[in-house]
Amino acid sequence: MGGLGPFLTEEQADWPGGWRERFLMAVGIKDVARVAGVSAATVSRVLAGKAVDAAMQARVLAAVESTGYRPNLAARRLRSRHSNVIGLIVADIRNPFFTAVSRSVETVAAARGMQVILCNTDEDPAKEAMYLDLMHQERAAGVILAPSRQRVAQTERPAGERPVVLIDRAIPGADLDCVLLDNERMAAVLVEHLHARGHRRVAGLFGAMSTTGLERRAGFERAAAALGLEAQAMAVPHSTGEAERALAGLLSGPGRPDALVASNGVMLLHILRALRAQGLSVPGDIALAGFDNNDWMDFVGQGTCGAGGISVIEQPVEEIGRTATAMLLDRLDNPDAPTRKVVLAGKLVARG
Amino acid sequence: MGGLGPFLTEEQADWPGGWRERFLMAVGIKDVARVAGVSAATVSRVLAGKAVDAAMQARVLAAVESTGYRPNLAARRLRSRHSNVIGLIVADIRNPFFTAVSRSVETVAAARGMQVILCNTDEDPAKEAMYLDLMHQERAAGVILAPSRQRVAQTERPAGERPVVLIDRAIPGADLDCVLLDNERMAAVLVEHLHARGHRRVAGLFGAMSTTGLERRAGFERAAAALGLEAQAMAVPHSTGEAERALAGLLSGPGRPDALVASNGVMLLHILRALRAQGLSVPGDIALAGFDNNDWMDFVGQGTCGAGGISVIEQPVEEIGRTATAMLLDRLDNPDAPTRKVVLAGKLVARG
DNA sequence: AATTCACGAGAAAACGTTTTCTGAAAGCAC
DNA sequence: GTGCTTTCAGAAAACGTTTTCTCGTGAATT
Incomplete structure (x- = not known):
């Protein structure tokens, strides 16, 4: 500290607003304690909201304020063990x-x-x-x-x-x-909805990466069977190309489904892309339903006829x-x- | 440790696979050091990738493996100060x-x-x-x-x-x-695009929360002026209702704009909502452009005529x-x- | 062959807190 | 007033690492 030259008094060099605060390390609890004239333990206790003398508490709080002390969370976690x-x-x-x-x-x-x-x-x-x-x-x-x-x-x-x-x-x-989510039931609800809308040949694309896809698929198949629908379910990996390719076969074959179910929002976009590639419109040529109610869904598939739109299960x-x-x-x-x-x-x- | 009964030898109780590992605290660097028969410093050095004797390194690595040691990041940060x-x-x-x-x-x-x-x-x-x-x-x-x-x-x-x-x-x-982003220029690009498409009365909605909105607005106004377009720019707060209300006035008044520019993706959705509320279709009644190329944008505003769609500036x-x-x-x-x-x-x- | 040097490993200090320990003072019952 | 408990603040230990310090060993230089 002597090397700093004659311009800093001991007080300035040490505290506050002086050399250390501006250029060196962050202020620690001991610095606060020194300024407040109490022990580090007391500062800790004040900050933890434990009972301490009111006058001390005020002094500590003032010192925290004036020094700009910010506790080191790493040290806190290490010591407190949580x-x-x-x-x-x-x-x-x-x-x-x-x-x-x-x-x-x-x-x-x-x-x-x-x-x-x-x-x-x-x-x-x-x-x-x-x-x-x-x-x-x-x-x-x-x-x-x-x-x-x-x-x-x-x-x-x-x-x-x-x-x-x-x-x-x-x-x-x-x-x-x-x-x-009650995936199985919700998938069934979706199928029932499509059935009520008059669709009879449904196909579903379900994710292969999680139990969620499996459950939704199960609900889809159960409901379709119960309603006597012609149903086709497939699990597709998470990559883009897969879904498109799977759909291409499905849509070009005979007995094309009149409604599609998507296992999630991402899958639904893949389906939209595939449908456009095939020149099919929603809901004119085929109906589309899925999971996750994204904000933009209000605006797609609204054909000129005014009907249409994509029905979905909105998750809470x-x-x-x-x-x-x-x-x-x-x-x-x-x-x-x-x-x-x-x-x-x-x-x-x-x-x- | 005596309280644990006669079933644990001292060795079992202490290490490894014994009492402490299973029920008590996490294993620390000292435990690894003990198992490997080296000092804690050496373990630290091995883990930090510093030069140590190969045999020791192997022993340490084996000990880390066998004990399932995971370094405590809080301690590491505290000591290493970064x-x-x-x-x-x-x-x-x-x-x-x-x-x-x-x-x-x-x-x-x-x-x-x-x-x-x-x-x-x-x-x-x-x-x-x-x-x-x-x-x-x-x-x-x-x-x-x-x-x-x-x-x-x-x-x-x-x-x-x-x-x-x-x-x-x-x-x-x-x-x-x-x-x-080069906001001002990109907003100008958007205006020029609309101009090239034949639109002459443009209006823009810009966010009021950030410099980004200001810059895009400036670019919008500059380009519109340069092209001699009839332009109207407004800053709207971030809440939903505001944008809708602002648009309602704009769209119902005389000299309704034939193209709208949205300052960002969220704003664009608000505009879509407002347009639908007014019974206007994109792009039949009015053109729409904006910032942020969201994946769903390929699918809205594609009227039956095949034209349409929302042009946007895609950010990298x-x-x-x-x-x-x-x-x-x-x-x-x-x-x-x-x-x-x-x-x-x-x-x-x-x-x- | 002696001296220096480089290297690497263990011992110990340090990081900035919280918590435990210790002791003094205060309160209370007798 | 004495002895006991309670309260509260400071001193010191502890948390689990990394880093500094120290020292011994072997290589390199003279």
Whole structure:
């Protein structure tokens, strides 16, 4: 400090507004303690909201203010041995369903003083495993996970021993909290809706990456059988080309379906593309229905005749996120409570 | 440890596969060191990839494997005084532009061993300030920020003294790295496109929350003036109702515009809604153009006549995220390099 | 052959907090 | 007034790493 020249007094050089604050390291709890004339422990207690002498508390708060002290969360987590971070691992951040859920999760978490690390796996089990491990290393309080299909094979608990809440997709064998859509029933509702609209030959494209696709397919087939419809269900991988190719065969063959069901919003777009490639219009030539009510769906398939439109099952996205977060936070308090499975109903948005 | 009964030998109780691993705390670097028969420092060095004896390295790696050791990132950050976390603070996670950028940021960051904390401000300056402060507390390595308009007023550096890269929106006074779209020019391109298509009375709706809206509006007005078009530009707040109301007046009055320009994807949806409320069709009654090429746009406004469609400026979302992340990581290495401003061109996607 | 140098491994300090421990003062019952 | 408990603040330990320091060994140089 002597090397700083004659222009700084000891006081200036040391504190506040002086050399150290401006140029060197961040201010720590000890600096606050020194300014307030108390011990570091007392500062910690004030900040934690524990009972301390009122005069001291005021001095500490003033010192925090004047020094611009910001606690180091890494140190806090290390010592206190618990973290305010929750991990949110989704399969596809571009899917509006997941962004909507993410937003809801973030809002609820922030309101309870938790921060969210959002991880995007792109349906890649390797990335998923990497992120689960990362959450472990981060010692995250818990994880909200939309698991990929491959994970089903693993019987081990994901993310070490920390609480996990599954969303959107189940892991059949696992004993974990989850909040899901009533996929099978909702798919059946969709089929019944198409039947009521007079369609008799239905085809469905279902995702191959998750239990969700399987369940929706099952509901589709069950309902179609019950109604005596001519039905054809196929599972398509997540890539674009696959869906288009699968549809090309379906649409050009004899006995072309008069209605299509999409397993999710992304799939529905693939179908739209394929239909256009075939020169077919919705709903003039063929009806289209699916899952996830995206904001733009009000505006496609509105033929000149005024009818048409794409009927979908709208998922309660906000509630899914809210419920999952609440369940996770609950479990942090009661680690040994029995696991809960929440199944939510969707809402049929009938168009056309 | 004696209380555990006679079934556990000292060895079992202590390590490995025994009591401690299964029921108590996580395994630490010292446990690994003990198993490998080396010092904790050596384990640390092996994990950091520093030069160590090959035999020792093998022993350490084996010990890490057998113990299932996962380093505690909080401790690592505390001691090493630098973090592998970058904050990404966006205005609206539901806006596909931001989700696309987020995905790109996350991918690049993950490839470089960094993790991303995604923060959603919902255009709320208070939330933005809260998150910037949080990133400070987290001692994040840096922040990528899409600033809200209000932040402009603040001359102070956001997020303490850590590196910040701005995306999508500038902060006029600030000397910060940023990567932006050439908004003014792109808006002009859009107007010229409409002019070439024969439209003569254009109106534009621009966001009031960011510099982006201002710039696009300026480009819109400049181009319209240069081309001698009858133009009307208005700034509308971010809420749904506003846009609809503003449009209602515009569309019902005399000299109704024959083309509309939307400042962004969200605005464009509002316009679509308003048009439908007025019973106007795109592009039959009125043309529509805007910013952000969302995947569904291929399918709306395709009238029976085959013409139509919504022309937009497609932003290079992937590159924006990639560039911003690269710039941020660069700056971590060269804190004192001059700030850079990257202005990217968009691409006109002409439809109809 | 002696001295320096480079290297690498263990011991110990340090990171910035929270928590435990300790002791003093205050309150209360006798 | 004495002895007991309670309260509260400071001192010190602890959290799990990385980094610095120290020292021993072997190679290289003179």
